[in-house]
Amino acid sequence: MAFPRPIATTRSATGIPTGRLAVWWVIASEIVIFGGVLGSYIMHRLGHPDWHYQSAHTNTAAGAFNTLVLLTSSLFAVLAHQAAQQKDGKKAARFLVFTVLGGLTFLIVKGFEWASEIQHGYTLTSNTFWSFYYTAAGLHGFHVLAGMVIMLFVAADARHNRELQRVENIGIYWHFVDVVWIFLFPLLYIAK
Amino acid sequence: MSDPAAQAPHGEGHHTNYVKIWGILVVLLVISVLGPFLGHPVVTLFTAFGIALVKAYLVGKHFMHLSLERKWIGYLVFTMLALMLVMVGGVAPDVLKHDGLGWENRAAKQSVEQGNAAGEAAEKAGHGAPGAAPAGEHH
Structure with a gap:
């Protein structure tokens, strides 16, 4: 069944394509969500000097590897955008799939990391540090997962040179998720 | 349009x-x-x-590509960052300080003391301290 193309796809009342504008609005709201979590974490961390006993047990190597993975997936996302600009939908879809694989690698590493921490007794309720750790990283992981799912839908269309403007839109979201991790990494893994 | x-x-x-x-x-x-x-x-x-x-x-x-985007997208992003800073600035004194004029956050103080004690004990024992007490409410 064919659906009519939404008018917002081709309309631009603001000088910015409506789809891209919507992504920026999503990001604006996400800044407040992640900003609230990270701001609260920083304040509590400064008010609780004893937390360094807890943060000493986060896995810096896993965090650094995951940062490399997300930075590389962001590179693939922007290369997908570049391919979409050149109207090469197949290439754009290929880069989007590479980006999704980056997200998958990130989540697998996170899974092993969390399993090890939980086995050692560092759970969501063992200490407020770990509550922040699992909440912030879990919320971020959920955004990675959501981005991966949306990206697969966009890649499926892009492969047939359809709706190529969406490649840039999902890319902007993915880069934002990357930026959030760029701040989570030093806060949770470097500041021991 | x-x-x-x-x-x-x-x-x-x-x-x-x-x-x-x-x-x-x-x-x-x-x-x-x-x-x-x-x-x-x-x-x-x-x-x-x-x-x-x-x-x-x-x-x-x-x-x-923020530098190529319309200027007000940058304003939108920085407004959200500013709102976040307002939130942090407004709450920070209550969270960072554990006592003040006529109030004391005894639970937070106790949490820090217990956390330090548990951490030191765990270091002596040669392992981590997963069970340190959580921060509490204002009293």
């Missing part, structure tokens, strides 16, 4: 070497990981958080 010109993805005609930007980001990541090994807290602060700001700037400018 339709503006076909606005439908084009931005960045057209703009050539950025994305692989080079990625290379710079990876070098910055390596510096941020190695920083704490120097053992100086101020250096770690710079290599961890200063470099995080630089990395976020590079991703925002070159990957998200």
